[in-house]
Amino acid sequence: MRIAAVCGSLKATSGNLVLLRMLAETDRAEVVIVDLLRHLPLFNPDIEDTGPAPAPVVAWREALAASDAVVFACPEYGFSLPGALKNGVDWVIGSGELHQKVVAITAAVGVHARGAKGRRALRDTLEAVDARIVWDQGIVERGELAGLVEAVLAGVAAATLEE
Ligand SMILES: Cc1cc2nc3c(=O)[nH]c(=O)nc-3n(C[C@H](O)[C@H](O)[C@H](O)COP(=O)(O)O)c2cc1C
Secondary structure, rough: OEEEEEOOOOOOOOOHHHHOOOOOOOOOOOOEEEOHHHHHOOOHHHHOOOOOOOOOHHHHHHHHHHEEEEEEEEEOOOOOOOOHHHHHHHHHOOOOOOOOOOOEEEEOOOOOOOOHHHHHHHHHHHHHHHOOOEEEEEHHHHHHHHHHHHHHHHHHHHHHHOO
């Protein structure tokens, strides 16, 4: 079981990255923090249509494809998701690496109500690429990560049974 952990914040001291590092301590799955969003060019259909994908795009698509599930920990920016993460999803709309992928959406928050608009926007974006969203909650305390991990494991098991 391999989980790709993607942080929507590019900030070095990101609270969401701290959350993903805590997630990576689980012994229930292999968690790989995928820090590639910062290297992606801005999505442009002309690039996609006219030649081989740029190397960072290939790496991003391969990292998603090689994972059984993806956990997104994402801050809210301007009542939405950060542009860097939206750009990352745009790069796989055509190639399909998130199609039917088991995904969890979360955010490191001080109170559960915080960041809900950002998660809602990310949810809409992931629904557009037909991802299987199995968890969508902000996390206040480290102990809540266990519920996320179990939801992801159950989602992958259910998806495997359907194949
Ligand atoms: C440019 C920018 C826009 C933000 N917009 C919002 C917002 O609309 N709503 C909100 O609740 N917080 C907003 N925030 C606060 C961040 O969501 C919050 O600080 C988050 O915890 C940062 O996550 P990080 O530590 O992983 O970078 C914004 C922060 C920045 C830098």
